[in-house]
Amino acid sequence: MVEQSRILVVDDEAVIRELMGDILTEEGYPVESAANGRAALDLLKQFDDIVLLFTDIVMPEMDGIQLIREARSLKPSLIPIVMTGFATLETARAAVKEGAYDYVLKPFSLSEIKLAVSNALERYRLAHENARLREVTELFTFSEQVVRFRDEHALLDFVLKAALERVGAKRGSIMLTSRDGRALEVAASVGLPEEAAHVSVTIGNGISGLVAQRGAPLLVEDIGKTPELAERSRHLEHDSFISVPLERKAPVDGWRYPSPTGNGPRVLAVLNVSNKRDGRQFNEGDLKTLNVLANHASIAIENVRLINDIEQSHLSTLTSMALLIEAKDPYTHGHSQRVHDLSILAAQRMGLPKPEIEVLNLGAGLHDIGKIGVNDGILNKSEPLSDTEWDMIRLHPQIGYDVLEPVHFLTKGHLDLVRYHHERVDGNGYPDGLKGDQVPEIVRILTVADAFDAMSSSRAYRRGMPCDRIIEELRRCSGTQFDPRIVRLFIEMIQAGEIEITG
Ligand SMILES: [Fe+2]
Missing domain, CATH: 3.30.450.40 (GAF domain)
Structure with missing residues (x-):
């Protein structure tokens, strides 16, 4: 039995209501009874736990079939059972088509009523469990998706x-x-x-x-x-x-x-x-x-919101790290930011899709982050470097990659910018010796922007190069160090005055 399964009996004959009331109360069910459809609907509104409705068919005001229709619209899970005599047997069958679960023939025996009730409650229980299961499954899917x-x-x-x-x-x-x-x-x-x-x-x-x-x-x-x-x-x-x-x-x-x-x-x-x-x-x-x-x-x-906040603060920490490296050398001050801005400008001019530009936006400023693992004395040295010192410098893309690789919100695109920014289109770059298109397009853009900024800004040992020298140098390295298409674009932007040379 479903916990608190109240049963509603509707019949205009008081003797039937009393008889049913006695049988069902004896069986342990709480019972409500009504003499007509209106009163029955009021009881349904009043008692939430009514699950079973026994109704007569022929009644004044509202017949049993209409009552079933209105009761089910009020409470779709309600199980109606029709009580009928032989004279209205056909109507009872019609009622079953209308949504009644079963019918019992008057005069009925105690065992017939008990059987009808237990069948109906079993069905109610199953339907209830199914609905509950469906609800839980849907909710589970929803909570997984959100x-x-x-x-x-x-x-x-x-x-x-x-x-x-x-x-x-x-x-x-x-x-x-x-x-x-x-x-x-x-x-x-x-x-x-x-x-x-x-x-x-x-x-x-x-x-x-x-x-x-x-x-x-x-x-x-x-x-x-x-x-x-x-x-x-x-x-x-x-x-x-x-x-x-x-x-x-x-x-x-x-x-x-x-x-x-x-x-x-x-x-x-x-x-x-x-x-x-x-x-x-x-x-x-x-x-x-x-x-x-x-x-x-x-x-x-x-x-x-929490994840965005965490990512944002994580990113701020990484950006601070990149700025920290620059802070030690007054000549590279602002380099990361300028390379970032130049790369994005060039990518936009090339019509790269928004997601690619987003990768540059987040990753370009971090390209030299691996320098954190290179000795300051080597990084800031104004005299020519020895072979061993160069080897140390050449480790910075790999170090940067190792530092950023565990950061879960950085994608392969971001890591590529760090790891491959010293690769060359002729395959003579480092650390992996990638060639041509093996170097992703956004990295090829960043490489030119990086070189451009290095040439245009002053160093401890030389002043920034003038425009024509930079153009000459970019042309000389086009097709070997740099992607010729990107070199052409940079030269166009320099000539059109779109790129400012800070000196
Ligand atoms: Fe670098």
Whole structure:
């Protein structure tokens, strides 16, 4: 028996209601009874735990078939069983087609009723377990998917679509709390009119603002019955909607959340859904589903922010390391930044795709980071270097690679910039002697930018070269050290005055 399985008996004959009541109570079930359909529907609304409905067919006001239809729309999991005499047997069979689970013939015996009840409850239990299993599986898939996101906006889009799908809604939005914690801004939306898709509300205003302020979800079955909310919902077409807060789980530095009560819930965002596909109202089950999704989504949002923060500070540490190397030598001061800027400028001129430019943006400034492992005396020496000293210098791409390789958010593209920036297109570079296209294009760009900056800036032992000398030198090394196409581009940019020579 399902725990607390209440049974509802509906018959206009009092004797049947009493008889059924006695049988079922004797069996240990809580029983409610009604003399007509209206009263039965009221009882269904009143008692959440009614799982089984025994109903007569021929009754005044509302017949059994209509009652079954309305009762199932109120509670889809309800199992109806029809009680009928021989005269209405055909109608009973029709009722089964309409959604009744079974029928019992009057006059019925005790054992017939007991069997019908135990069969029906077994079916209820199985259906309940299946639904629960499906729900758990879907939730598991959802929670697995959301933690994979690294981009907050993509994550919010995914969460919103999943939420709409799960509750069968056509319209919805996620409003994100602003950094200062004072307002909510639409960060993802589906089906919203243009003027509503970019709104922002202050905390406490509108429906979302109210939910954020209270930190409690809101299920509105019919807004017509709550005029104080109708005032707030200018953009709602439909009468029924759900608004759920996404609450933070742990403090994240730099973010403030609305918390009017001081110790009250902190809200990251508000999830809104409206316009149920089947035209019905949202119910408690939908609210429960969205609460669970919101819970998982909050964790995922905080993860994304936390990971971004960690990556950002990790990157700052690496950049500081690169700057530290430059700081020891006044002549190379600003070199990494200039090589970074030049590489990006050239890559943009060549029309490289955005992801490649992003790799340069993050990795170009780190290309010489391996110099941290080379003796300062050698790095800053103004006299010519011995062969052994050159060998030491030539280790820096490999050292840089070894330093950055364990950094999980750096990709092969970033590592290539560090490891291969002294490779040459003729294969005579180091450390791997790669040739031609084996050297990735962004590295070939960086190599020219690196050489350009080395030539144009002053060193301890010489002044920066003038324009024409640099052009001459680039041409001389075109096809051996450098990719000719990139050399041509740099010469064009120098001649057009797009690249400034600092001297
Ligand atoms: Fe280098």
